[in-house]
Amino acid sequence: MTAADPNHRQGFKELLPLPLSIADAVGGLLTAPHWMGLALHLPLRFEDRASITAMDSLEVGKKVNLLATVVGSEVQYHPRKQLRVWVEDGDTTLLLRWLHFYPGLQQKLSEGTRIQISGQIRQGYGTFEMVHPTVKIAPPGTLDETANQTAPATNSNAVLEPVYPSTGQLKQSDWHRWMKKLPPECFIDTLPANLCKKYKLLPWSTTLQTLHGQANPRELYDLNLRTHPAWTRVKVDELLAQQLLLREYRQQRTQEKASPLKALKTSKTSLVRQFLAQLPFKLTGAQERACQEIFEDLARPYPMQRLLQGDVGSGKTLVAALSCLRAIENGKQAAILAPTEVLAAQHHHKLTPLFEAVGVRCAKLQGAMKKSEKERTLKLLAAGEIDVIIGTHALVQEHVEFHALALVVVDEQHRFGVAQRLSLIAKANDGHLAHQLMMSATPIPRTLAQTYLSDLAVSNLDEKPPGRKPIVTKLLSQKKRSQLVSAIEGEINKGQQVYWVCPLIEESETLDLQAAQATYTDLCEQLPTRRIGLLHGKQDNKLKQTTMAAFAAGELDLLVSTTVIEVGVDVGNASLMVIDQAERFGLAQLHQLRGRVGRGSVQSVCVLLYGGPLSNTSKLRLKAMHESDDGFFLAEKDLEIRGPGELLGKRQSGLPMMRYADPLTDKDLLELARTLAQQMPPNADNTRRHIQRWIEETPWWLS
Structure with a gap:
């Protein structure tokens, strides 16, 4: 079952849908419309509303927490309607103003009520004021008059208040109320206790409690900088979900079928050897290594998924040509997919004479071709009379049929979406998938490759042909x-x-x-x-x-x-x-x-x-x-x-981007996540639970 399967999700209560009243209110603010999606809607920042500032030490522009008594209120209608409430503590008076307020607020703030106030001090007409402060009735036993205090006071039982990403229609109090309703299943740890202890990770229950309103004011600095152990645990769990999902994809791919393309033993029948013999130069060491890695993958009975990345001019096209020849000498066809008409035409121009020299039939398919020429090419392709077809997006179209497609080479793979690439490899016959070799002249940084593309095998061409001078x-x-x-x-x-x-x-x-x-x-x-x-x-x-x-x-x-x-x-x-x-x-x-x-x-x-x-x-x-x-x-x-x-969007990787972890700055956590993934058994309940908590819908190409 996939993470998208609602029946499977019901096994974990935290993945049950939110009540309609909450789901309708939050709209698209959550990445997933279930309780765990709410639990993972984590604060933007934290505010210390427990440290009380003395009223006689107020400064314009400062955000403060105050304790004061209501001494009067009025609704003013000109120049615009507003509620004005005066509060005082000792000899200091402060004006509170609301331009938007609910009818019962004035009644709630009746004269003599002791209230806690949080907001930013502004200079009003002849007095300090706050506009739209946060207020609540002070609980019994709260600190008495603070006029004689010389330093802020702190309630020893106080906690930091989380501030959640929200919209104008939702109040922070709404989020606080909903978070208190989280079911106990949200707090269940998917990591075994021995791993948390071994790698010094905060337990998951403590992590959620800390982030949703149980943090001590002393932790304000680390929480807002996201260096607190609770944030570390969140980032590790997010990275771990990605690694587990990619591992699942790798394992699933080994269950798919592809034609094994093995090396032929005699040089007379090996197109690869004939092709190499006619070249006026030798392959670089990097090209030889890449070919060996690709050939080993092609010989397996499940689809290759390999990224060939190398600097401009490093000889990727030649490696791709040799890969195509391995398919053809096994009686199969190959397709080269290019992002532009210009590049497709150049590939065809360069490769055709090289292929023809060893008896390989090469053709091109582009959207701009004449109808009669295109129909003829499609007919020959379906009949198996074309060995290598080079084209643009025209190759992906539904009516394009192959006789025995076994290898797809995708040049500049980041120019194509996951769906486009997979629709082409699915054109292989007999329920098989074609092997896939993706090429990129824009090397993907190792950190990103480990995070988003670790399901791929990667071959690097890090040498240039001899004789070329640096630009x-x-x-x-x-x-x-x-x-x-x-x-x-x-x-x-x-x-x-x-x-x-x-x-x-x-x-x-x-x-x-x-x-x-x-x-x-x-x-x-x-x-x-x-x-x-x-x-x-x-x-x-x-x-x-x-x-x-x-x-x-x-x-x-x-x-x-x-x-x-x-x-x-x-x-x-x-x-x-x-x-x-x-x-x-x-x-x-x-x-x-x-x-x-x-x-x-x-x-x-x-x-x-x-x-x-x-x-x-x-x-x-x-x-x-x-x-x-x-x-x-x-x-x-x-x-x-x-x-x-920005560098690697969802369209290229097919995976959601990180919400809390940053592969650039959290490299050590990425390594930890990769280590943890190796210690979590595939298909175990906790493994599935972990993925489903973080990734709302398993990508369709995993389903």
């Missing part, structure tokens, strides 16, 4: 833009080619296009004797492919482009990359664009052209780019700058 990165102000034209002229005179990438304007593709066209016109005027091309996303696919082919063939000296050339475009003769208004781009995208040069033996340069003033984030990005061309290092920097929520 020199220069920062240049827009004020010196004219100097760039001379540099471009110099590169072209040496027989090299140049990219000029126009600024990213997120709000509008039209503005993107206008910027590219304006730059193209400007450069044509400044370099009238040079062959300059323009490439952007609004062009029809045939024109884009023609322009790109002309640049690749050396028929253009300079290519002005939008970010359509960001991924995979490979022109070895291009040695200068200009990124206009570089401050508008993300760090990963800047690195991707820079990787379009440096693919030959000539020294390449990337110029980051920036305007001002720069934000702190932009400064950090440009500084990192200037200091390093290591994609793995830059991935970690990008995580520091952007944080995990």
Whole structure:
């Protein structure tokens, strides 16, 4: 049963639905509409409303807790309706004002009533005042007059008051009332006591009691900084739920069926060996390791799910081609899924001659193809007369059928959602799933990979082919833009080619296009004797492919482009990359664009052209780019700058993001969660209970 199965959930009472009165009131504020979802709606902060400040020591702007006696009240109707209540303690008087109040409040605050008051001191007309303070009747035995106090007093039985995330319609008192109704099952610990003791974790019951209103005022600092042991336990439990879920996915995948793709023993029948023999160079050590890891996975009878990540120019495409050949020499088909028409066309252009040299039939499938050509390709694919199909999202469409699909290669896997990738691997026949190799030139930081992608096996290409020189990165102000034209002229005179990438304007593709066209016109005027091309996303696919082919063939000296050339475009003769208004781009995208040069033996340069003033984030990005061309290092920097929520969204991982734990700052807790996961038996009640408490609905791809 899955976490989404309501019948299974009823075995744990804390996972029963909330009463309608509470569920309707909280709306979408909770991540799950059951009692545990309410229990895990934890405070934003804590306030000390027990330490009483003397009335004669009030200061404007300070948040204080007071004890005073009501000496009068009135409802004032002009200039607007408001309730005004005067309180005093000793010789000091304070005005309390409510612009919105319920009818019984004035009666509740009758003259002579002793009340506790919490709020911020403001300067009123001739007196101090509080607007919309929190008040409650002081319990019997509360401290008497405080006029003679010189320091705040504290009730020894007092506790901190939690302040919950809420909306204008809900009062904090509503949340406090609901939290008191939590059933005892919410406090049951899913971790064995011996593990809590071994790793010095607070018991779960103590954790919830502390966070929901049983904390001592002395703990205020640690609770608000979220360094308190109760917060540590919450973060560990959240990370643990994620690790247990991913382990479950790994285990479930081993129960699925896939065609085992084994190595052929003779070199005459092995396409992999024939392919390697025709290459004019040797694989790097990293490529050899990656191939070995992939081949071992492909030989198993359950689906491979491996991420091949490597820096730009590290040779991922060649490893993918060898993986495809392993499928084909076993009598199966392979598909390569690319995010853009330009990249799909380039893969087809580069790989077709290499595949054909060993007798492999390669074709492409793109949305822009003529209907007759597309129908013919689909017919050949279904008949098994195409070995490798290279395409865009067109491959995912329902009417696309394969004869014997066994491997899917997804290039730039973060550009595709989980559902898209899985719909393609499900096109294998006989109830099998295809093996899946995902590629990324944007390395995923190790911390994020452990948190969100630990169900994947990862192969890293951390070497570049020999002979390639590091790309020199220069920062240049827009004020010196004219100097760039001379540099471009110099590169072209040496027989090299140049990219000029126009600024990213997120709000509008039209503005993107206008910027590219304006730059193209400007450069044509400044370099009238040079062959300059323009490439952007609004062009029809045939024109884009023609322009790109002309640049690749050396028929253009300079290519002005939008970010359509960001991924995979490979022109070895291009040695200068200009990124206009570089401050508008993300760090990963800047690195991707820079990787379009440096693919030959000539020294390449990337110029980051920036305007001002720069934000702190932009400064950090440009500084990192200037200091390093290591994609793995830059991935970690990008995580520091952007944080995990933006860097790796739910659409890519298929998993919910963390609410309380931060993989960047809680690395030690992540390691602890991974250790704990190994000690919690799969399918045990406590293991299932733990996952279901934290993850409202098991992702459909686990069900």
